[in-house]
Amino acid sequence: GLSVSAQTSNELIGKWQLVKWTKNGKDKNIQEYYKTDQVFQVFKENGEFLSLVGDESHKAKWKLSKNNSELTIIAVLMPVKFSVDYFDAQKRIITTPQIGTFEYKKVTE
Numbered sequence: 001g002l003s004v005s006a007q008t009s010n011e012l013i014g015k016w017q018l019v020k021w022t023k024n025g026k027d028k029n030i031q032e033y034y035k036t037d038q039v040f041q042v043f044k045e046n047g048e049f050l051s052l053v054g055d056e057s058h059k060a061k062w063k064l065s066k067n068n069s070e071l072t073i074i075a076v077l078m079p080v081k082f083s084v085d086y087f088d089a090q091k092r093i094i095t096t097p098q099i100g101t102f103e104y105k106k107v108t109e
Contacts, residue, residue: 009064011089016041016104023100049073
C-alpha cells in the first residue's frame with residue numbers, strides 16, 4: 001500500500017493543477033475532456049473550494065477527514081468523496097471509483 005505522510009489540511013490550502021487522470025488503468029485525455037489543460041482545484045482556509053476549468057469557475061466546500069485519508073468536495077447537490085492515495089506539499093493523488101484517479105501538482109501563483 002501507499003504510505004501517506006501525516007499531512008494536514010494546511011498543506012492542502014492553495015491552488016492545484018490536474019496533471020494526470022486515469023480510469024481503469026487507462027490514461028484519460030484531460031485536454032480532450034475539459035477542452036483545456038487549465039484544470040485547477042483551489043482550496044481556501046475557510047473550507048471554501050473553487051473548481052477552475054479554463055474560464056469557468058465553480059464554488060463548493062471541502063473537508064478532509066481526521067486521519068487525512070478522505071477528501072470530500074461538497075458541490076451544490078451532492079458531496080463527492082475521494083480517497084487520498086498520496087499527499088505531500090507538492091503532489092496529491094486522489095481516487096473516486098466512479099470517475100477515476102487524479103494526480104495534482106501544487107502551483108504557486
